[in-house]
Amino acid sequence: MATMLKVDNINVYYGAIHAVKDVSFHVDEGEVVTLIGANGAGKSTILKTVSGMLRTKTGSIEFVGENISHTEAHKLVYKGLAHVPEGRRIFQQMTVLENLEMGAYIHKNPTKEELEDIFERFPRLKERRSQIAGTLSGGEQQMLAMGRALISHPKLLMLDEPSMGLAPILVEQIFDIIKELHKAGTTILLVEQNAEMALKVADRAYVLETGSVAMSGTGAELATSDAIKKAYLGG
Amino acid sequence: MTFLSHLINGISLGSVYAIIALGYTMVYGIAKMLNFAHGDVIMVGAYICFFAVATYGLPPIVGVLLAMVVCTALGMLIERLAYKPLRQAPSLAVLITAIGVSYFLQNGAQLLWSANNKMFPNFLNFGGKTGLSLFDGQLTISWTAIVTVVACVVIMIALTLFTGKTRIGKAMRACSEDKGAAELMGINVNTTISVTFAIGSALAAIAGVLLCSAYPILVPTTGSMPGIKAFTAAVFGGIGSIPGALLGGVLLGVIEIFAKAYISTQLSDAIVFAVLIIVLLVKPTGLLGKQIREKV
Ligand SMILES: Nc1ncnc2c1ncn2[C@@H]1O[C@H](COP(=O)(O)OP(=O)(O)OP(=O)(O)O)[C@@H](O)[C@H]1O
Ligand SMILES: [Mg+2]
Numbered sequence: 001m002a003t004m005l006k007v008d009n010i011n012v013y014y015g016a017i018h019a020v021k022d023v024s025f026h027v028d029e030g031e032v033v034t035l036i037g038a039n040g041a042g043k044s045t046i047l048k049t050v051s052g053m054l055r056t057k058t059g060s061i062e063f064v065g066e067n068i069s070h071t072e073a074h075k076l077v078y079k080g081l082a083h084v085p086e087g088r089r090i091f092q093q094m095t096v097l098e099n100l101e102m103g104a105y106i107h108k109n110p111t112k113e114e115l116e117d118i119f120e121r122f123p124r125l126k127e128r129r130s131q132i133a134g135t136l137s138g139g140e141q142q143m144l145a146m147g148r149a150l151i152s153h154p155k156l157l158m159l160d161e162p163s164m165g166l167a168p169i170l171v172e173q174i175f176d177i178i179k180e181l182h183k184a185g186t187t188i189l190l191v192e193q194n195a196e197m198a199l200k201v202a203d204r205a206y207v208l209e210t211g212s213v214a215m216s217g218t219g220a221e222l223a224t225s226d227a228i229k230k231a232y233l234g235g
Numbered sequence: 236m237t238f239l240s241h242l243i244n245g246i247s248l249g250s251v252y253a254i255i256a257l258g259y260t261m262v263y264g265i266a267k268m269l270n271f272a273h274g275d276v277i278m279v280g281a282y283i284c285f286f287a288v289a290t291y292g293l294p295p296i297v298g299v300l301l302a303m304v305v306c307t308a309l310g311m312l313i314e315r316l317a318y319k320p321l322r323q324a325p326s327l328a329v330l331i332t333a334i335g336v337s338y339f340l341q342n343g344a345q346l347l348w349s350a351n352n353k354m355f356p357n358f359l360n361f362g363g364k365t366g367l368s369l370f371d372g373q374l375t376i377s378w379t380a381i382v383t384v385v386a387c388v389v390i391m392i393a394l395t396l397f398t399g400k401t402r403i404g405k406a407m408r409a410c411s412e413d414k415g416a417a418e419l420m421g422i423n424v425n426t427t428i429s430v431t432f433a434i435g436s437a438l439a440a441i442a443g444v445l446l447c448s449a450y451p452i453l454v455p456t457t458g459s460m461p462g463i464k465a466f467t468a469a470v471f472g473g474i475g476s477i478p479g480a481l482l483g484g485v486l487l488g489v490i491e492i493f494a495k496a497y498i499s500t501q502l503s504d505a506i507v508f509a510v511l512i513i514v515l516l517v518k519p520t521g522l523l524g525k526q527i528r529e530k531v
Contacts, residue, residue, distance in 0.1 A: 072423075077421030085415070093408070094409065108402060
């Protein structure tokens with residue numbers, strides 16, 4: 001399978017804070033790969049570096065065979081990279097529809113089919129299309145954030161803690177959607193604190209500890225590993 | 236009848252403030268900075284139009300368009316050279332820079348065009364009349380006042396449509412809310428900020444010409460007081476809000492003219508600012524200001 005994303009030996013700093021240390025990993029086409037780890041392990045920092053919001057001091061990031069470690073964030077969107085950031089960051093004062101239009105910004109305007117596709121996946125958004133996004137519930141906001149990223153037909157979808165702050169039933173729903181997207185062939189890089197759920201949907205996983213990769217393997221392997229069970233699965 | 240005439244003058248002056256306030260409010264909305272040089276861009280616009288018409292004899296409309304072109308370029312240049320390098324800097328540094336740019340423009344104008352008064356020509360007389368005579372001549376509304384109010388209304392409608400309906404306009408709103416998220420949508424934030432400065436500065440040129448048509452003495456500091464008043468109007472109406480700029484501008488103009496007419500010419504500015512302070516005490520976000528919600 002072709003490599004979609006290849007992160008090679010990156011080091012990311014916030015001033016003097018060394019947040020990501022010598023991290024390497026890769027995501028193949030069609031895979032769901034998850035990065036798990038405790039608070040402050042550096043998961044979000046890695047995603048922000050891939051999407052061009054932060055820069056690595058060393059190494060390289062290759063996306064579909066092209067070195068993107070110096071490419072501006074807004075240009076990466078045109079190359080097919082979509083990043084749903086931590087905390088959703090939907091445009092609170094714009095309507096649901098306008099948020100989706102911003103998601104399709106690189107295609108000028110979303111086509112009817114594109115909108116219908118999103119509404120089919122997230123029927124709630126259709127009902128709420130004219131509502132101001134800031135008044136949506138947390139779960140609806142997460143659906144909007146994912147819809148906004150999917151509407152640009154990304155090659156790689158990066159999700160930063162999509163289950164954060166959601167009730168268990170909504171967490172299930174979000175993971176069901178991730179499974180469906182996986183089945184449809186979407187390549188996904190998933191950051192999660194909910195290790196149990198993440199390992200279930202992921203083909204492969206990397207465990208981060210204080211900025212470094214501590215372990216990696218298939219989702220099933222890690223889910224049964226004793227060290228992981230102890231540290232993240234409460235058993 | 237004099238009351239009506241004061242009211243009309245107030246609305247007309249307020250419309251100029253509103254057009255200037257729009258520049259402040261749009262730039263504040265997206266760049267989160269107070270562009271104190273905005274008032275001086277108005278002055279530059281007025282000079283360009285003055286020279287085009289009075290010195291080179293070009294038709295007034297060409298003078299206005301020329302002023303808009305020059306101010307647009309000037310606004311983008313100021314943003315590129317003075318503010319863009321400070322995108323990550325503390326807001327105090329940006330504020331001081333803006334004040335510096337303001338003095339730079341004033342002194343530059345003095346050097347280029349001298350500090351002597353220039354009498355701005357009155358373009359707007361039709362058939363030798365400078366206004367519309369009503370009630371057997373008891374009330375005259377100047378063409379300048381009419382054109383100013385109409386221009387203000389047209390600009391407001393155009394901008395509302397622009398930010399509400401067009402792709403760039405929506406991108407501007409997205410950037411005002413969250414630049415990082417906008418960037419992740421593929422929006423070029425730097426370009427969008429640049430476009431905002433361009434629009435604000437083009438409006439400043441129009442405001443400059445309208446202002447000097449009503450108050451024709453043009454000097455290098457012409458833009459500074461109206462600039463401060465328009466900034467006040469923007470805050471008064473709720474900074475960041477387009478309808479707020481309109482409401483704030485018009486109210487400020489009317490209060491100023493009424494204070495001048497019925498209370499005291501000397502005290503009028505003090506009264507204007509006293510009203511502002513009272514409004515801000517009661518409603519800190521301004522009349523139509525949005526309640527900024529804390530992000531969770
Ligand atoms: N803007 C910042 N300035 C300074 N330090 C930061 C900044 N953002 C993150 N850090 C630090 O970098 C480290 C990694 O942070 P990061 O947000 O990547 O963690 P995370 O794995 O996403 O954690 P969480 O699960 O809590 O979201 C942390 O120690 C954090 O304190
Ligand atoms: Mg995080």
